[in-house]
Each structure stands twice: as C-alpha cells, then as structure tokens.
Amino acid sequence: MIEFWYYWVSAAVSVVIFWNLPQGLKFPFLGIVSFGFIASFEPLTVAMMLAIALMVYFLHNRADQKPLFRLATKFLITVVAAYLFYFKYMPALASLFANGYDFANLLLPMGISYFSFKLIHYVLERSRGMLPQHSFWEYFAWVFFVPIFTAGPIQRFDLFMNGRSSTWDNQMAWDGLTRIAIGLIKKFVLGAICLFVLESLNYGSTGRLLNNLEDTSPLRVILFLCFCYLFVYMDFSGYTDIAIGTGRLFGLRIMENFNFPIFAPNIGNLWKRWHMSLASWCQSYIYMPTLGVSRSPYVAVFASFLVMGLWHAASWNWVAWGLYNAAGVAIYQKWTMTARKKKWRIIKTKAYSFAAYPLTFLFFAGSFAFTITHGEHGLYAALRILFRCFGIDI
Amino acid sequence: MNKVTKNSSFWAGQIVQGVVIGTLLTMAVVGLINASSYGQIFRYQGF
Numbered sequence: 001m002i003e004f005w006y007y008w009v010s011a012a013v014s015v016v017i018f019w020n021l022p023q024g025l026k027f028p029f030l031g032i033v034s035f036g037f038i039a040s041f042e043p044l045t046v047a048m049m050l051a052i053a054l055m056v057y058f059l060h061n062r063a064d065q066k067p068l069f070r071l072a073t074k075f076l077i078t079v080v081a082a083y084l085f086y087f088k089y090m091p092a093l094a095s096l097f098a099n100g101y102d103f104a105n106l107l108l109p110m111g112i113s114y115f116s117f118k119l120i121h122y123v124l125e126r127s128r129g130m131l132p133q134h135s136f137w138e139y140f141a142w143v144f145f146v147p148i149f150t151a152g153p154i155q156r157f158d159l160f161m162n163g164r165s166s167t168w169d170n171q172m173a174w175d176g177l178t179r180i181a182i183g184l185i186k187k188f189v190l191g192a193i194c195l196f197v198l199e200s201l202n203y204g205s206t207g208r209l210l211n212n213l214e215d216t217s218p219l220r221v222i223l224f225l226c227f228c229y230l231f232v233y234m235d236f237s238g239y240t241d242i243a244i245g246t247g248r249l250f251g252l253r254i255m256e257n258f259n260f261p262i263f264a265p266n267i268g269n270l271w272k273r274w275h276m277s278l279a280s281w282c283q284s285y286i287y288m289p290t291l292g293v294s295r296s297p298y299v300a301v302f303a304s305f306l307v308m309g310l311w312h313a314a315s316w317n318w319v320a321w322g323l324y325n326a327a328g329v330a331i332y333q334k335w336t337m338t339a340r341k342k343k344w345r346i347i348k349t350k351a352y353s354f355a356a357y358p359l360t361f362l363f364f365a366g367s368f369a370f371t372i373t374h375g376e377h378g379l380y381a382a383l384r385i386l387f388r389c390f391g392i393d394i
Numbered sequence: 395m396n397k398v399t400k401n402s403s404f405w406a407g408q409i410v411q412g413v414v415i416g417t418l419l420t421m422a423v424v425g426l427i428n429a430s431s432y433g434q435i436f437r438y439q440g441f
Contacts, residue, residue, distance in 0.1 A: 003429035185418045188425025 001150055002242055010037060011146075015249045019168045030250065031140035038110070038149055045109035052083055053143045056119050057136060060126055073127040077120060084116040092314035111150040113311055117281055118143065122157050124285060132161045145252075147243035151236070153257040153277035163253025176248030183241030186234045194231035201227060210377060213384055218391045225389070226361070228368040233262065236275075261364070265356045266336075267328040270364055282308055297333065302326040312371075316379045321370035328363055 001007050014033050021029055039046040056079075059072050087108055109115075122139075125131050134157075142160045165172055201224040202209045209216060209224060237258040247254035255277050264270035271279050282304040291300040302323070309322025339347045346352050366386055373381040387394045 003426065181419055181422070184422035184426060188422040188429070189418055192425055 001146065002239070007037075007146070011246055011249070018250055023166065027135065027137040027141045031137050031144060034141065034144040034146045034149070037146050038144055042107075042110055045107065048083075049109065049112075049115055052080060053119065053140070055079065056123060057139050060123065069127065073123055076123045080116050080119045080123070084112060087112055089310075089314040114149065114152050114154055115143070117154050117278075117311070118157075120285065121154070121281060125157065131157055134161055145247070147246040148254060151239050151243070152275075153240060153243070153255045154281050155255055155277065159253060159255055165251035168251075172248055172251060176245045179241050179245030179248060181245075183238045183243075183245060185238075186241060187238030191231055191234035191238060194227050194234055198224065198227045198231055210373070210381055210385070213388050214393050216388065218389050221385060221388045222362070222365075225365040225368050225385070228372055229361070229365040230262070232368065232371075233258070262361060263357065264360050264364075265353070266360055267325070267332050267363060270360055271325070271329065274364070278308060278311065298330045301330050301333070305329070313374060315374050317370045317374040317382055320379055320382065321367055324367050324370065325364075 010033070014030070018026055018029060035046070035050070056076050059076060060069070122131070138161065139157075142155065142157055145155075148155050201220060203212060209221070213221070240257040244254045244256070257275060257277050259273040259276065261270050261274035264273050286307045287300045287304040290303040291297060294300060305322040305326035306319065307322075308325075309318040309320075312318045312321070336347070338344075366389065369382045369385040370379070373379075373385065384394055
C-alpha cells in the first residue's frame with residue numbers, strides 16, 4: 001500500500017486531524033478512515049471482513065453468561081477459521097480433486113491472514129479475561145488500522161491499548177519519522193541493492209538459475225539463497241519499520257517484528273528475532289496447547305511450524321518450509337540438551353560460538369529455496385536448489 | 395563558543411553524515427516514487 005501516493009497524503013492529513021480531535025473522537029476517526037481506505041480497494045471482501053469483525057465484538061459482548069460465553073468463543077473461532085480456510089485453502093484443496101468445484105476465480109481477500117490471526121487472538125484473550133477495558137471504536141481501529149492491515153505485524157490488542165500516548169509529543173513524532181525514513185531506506189535502497197545482486201546471480205532474469213542449475217557452481221547457488229534472505233529481510237522489515245513509524249505518529253506502539261535475525265547465534269534464537277509477531281502468536285496458540293496435550297516439545301515445534309508454513313500459503317513448498325525450520329529447531333534443541341547433559345566441551349569453545357552465527361545464517365537462507373520456488377516451480381525445484389548447494393544434482 | 399563547534403573535524407563529520415543520510419533518503423524517496431513500476435522478482439508470500 002505504501003507505493004500509493006494517497007497512502008502518504010491520507011496518513012499526513014489524518015495525523016493532523018487526529019491530534020486536533022477531542023479524545024472521544026480520535027479512535028472513531030482512525031477506525032473509519034482506515035476502514036474507508038481499505039474498502040476503497042476491495043469493497044466487497046472488506047464488507048465481509050466488517051461483518052465478521054462486528055460479529056466477533058458484539059456476540060462476545062452479548063454473551064455475558066458463562067456457558068453462553070464459552071459457546072460464543074467456540075463459534076467465533078470456528079467462523080474466523082472457516083473464513084480463512086475457505087478463501088486461502090479451498091482453492092488448493094479443490095485442485096487436488098479433478099471434479100472439485102472450481103475455486104480458480106476466488107480472490108484472496110487483502111490481508112486475510114493477518115486479519116484472521118488477529119481476531120482469533122482477540123477472541124481467545126477476551127475469553128480468558130486478559131484484555132483491558134476498551135470501547136468498540138478502539139477495537140475497530142485496531143482491526144482495520146491501515147499500516148498493519150496488509151503486512152502486519154500481527155498486533156496484540158493489549159499492546160495496542162496499553163502502549164499508546166494520548167497527547168502529541170515532538171519526540172514521539174521524531175521517532176516515528178525517523179523510523180519511517182529507516183524503513184524507506186531499507187526497502188528501497190538496501191532492498192534494491194540486494195535485488196540487483198540477486199538478478200545478476202540469477203543470470204539476469206527470473207528462473208534462469210533454475211534452468212541452468214547443473215552448470216551453476218554450488219557457491220553461486222548458496223550466494224543466491226543468502227541474497228534472497230537479505231532481500232526479504234530488508235523488504236519485510238523495512239515495511240514493518242514504516243508501519244511502526246506511522247503508528248508512532250498516531251501515538252500508537254506497534255509491535256516489533258524483527259530484531260536483527262541475521263545476527264542470530266542459533267535457529268531457536270533466530271525465531272525470536274524473525275517475524276516475531278507470527279512466532280509469538282504460534283507460541284501462544286499452537287505451541288503451548290500442543291505441548292499441554294502431547295507433552296512433547298518436538299510435536300509442539302512441528303505443529304507450530306506447520307501452522308506457520310500454512311499461514312503463508314496453501315502449498316507443499318510452504319509445508320516443507322515449515323518442516324525444514326521445525327527440523328532445525330528440534331535438532332538444535334536435542335543437540336544442546338545432549339551437549340549439556342554429557343558436558344561436551346565443544347559448545348563452550350570460541351570456535352563453536354564463532355561458527356554458530358554463519359551456520360544459522362546459512363541454514364535459514366536455505367529455507368528460501370522453498371519460498372522462492374512456491375507457485376510455478378514447486379517442491380522439486382526447491383529440493384534441486386538445496387541439493388545443488390552441496391554439488392548434488394537430482 | 396563551545397570547544398566542539400570550533401573543531402573542524404566535528405563539522406566535517408556532520409557534513410559527511412548529512413550527505414550520506416540525505417543521499418540515502420533521496421534514493422529511498424525516488425525508489426518509493428518509482429515503486430509502481432519497480433521490478434521485484436520476489437515478494438514475501440503471505441501478504
């Protein structure tokens with residue numbers, strides 16, 4: 001959305017109006033402007049989102065008796081999950097069956113994954129009584145706040161409510177503008193440099209590396225994956241910086257989504273630094289419940305990463321991406337546990353600590369083999385790229 | 395006058411910093427303006 005000039009103009013005008021409104025009108029204004037902006041792109045799909053968002057708020061509000069409240073919680077989770085499932089996964093599932101209903105023309109609603117996960121978080125936390133007191137308009141502004149609507153972070157409602165400033169502050173505005181500037185530089189300068197390198201490593205155009213894989217040196221393939229990682233990091237974290245900065249201009253604290261993942265010393269730590277809002281969502285609502293039921297951290301890790309993969313897209317590539325990361329985290333957990341138990345000295349050596357950073361970087365860069373081939377190339381292409389890193393052709 | 399402001403290396407540092415940040419920002423804004431025709435070969439999936 002940030003590529004549209006009217007995003008910036010409407011953000012600037014909205015900031016001025018927002019801070020000149022009485023306190024009680026600030027959030028109605030923010031919610032209505034945000035909703036109107038999003039609705040101007042896809043009015044029909046956003047109308048459906050509005051219906052679901054209203055249902056989530058008002059049904060829970062009305063169900064004040066305990067059994068009814070529990071029933072409403074289950075019903076709302078089912079509705080939101082079914083909405084996500086229908087638009088995101090039905091086309092892929094239907095394609096598996098030759099005589100299945102044709103979902104080819106079904107358009108994926110903008111921001112559906114972020115929207116659904118935010119609402120599931122809201123329903124669950126509200127059912128646990130963990131949310132602060134709030135008005136309908138605060139909820140509405142949180143659901144549709146433009147900067148985080150299409151590309152996150154998956155903002156927690158309690159943080160949205162608790163971290164905000166109610167008065168204009170020059171320092172806050174400066175922080176916001178600086179953050180936007182950093183985001184723009186990351187996305188359009190550093191990201192563009194990564195893209196330039198990627199294109200030259202890719203022999204100038206999309207897919208050529210894949211066509212010439214057998215003649216490409218493993219080093220070139222590894223470099224290609226490393227720059228894929230760097231490009232996505234710059235592009236995605238730059239967008240998050242712009243969202244956080246814009247939020248600050250409205251006095252809001254948007255969650256951090258990245259914390260220098262390229263400097264992670266291990267894969268477990270990396271997942272505390274990369275797409276943090278998705279990772280923490282999965283930790284709260286997939287990892288912990290699965291751990292409670294299965295009593296196995298490995299089952300919980302695999303379940304969490306499977307959901308994370310499928311959250312991105314309904315494809316075998318994203319499922320494999322999830323399993324690849326889950327395997328990395330599970331193996332790392334087992335390795336450190338065994339090393340501590342058996343008091344292996346190697347984990348305390350400088351060489352181990354020194355090697356851990358590039359190895360983590362390379363392992364995660366490898367996961368981009370699955371994501372860049374998602375779609376037209378498929379899982380086999382991802383495996384060909386990964387094997388080629390070791391000089392093996394399959 | 396402050397001792398620091400007399401120091402020419404201080405001002406040289408400030409100018410270099412200003413030029414670098416100014417250039418980066420200009421490039422970023424130009425990139426943003428060209429964004430609609432920006433040829434991205436990959437896009438983060440799941441948006």
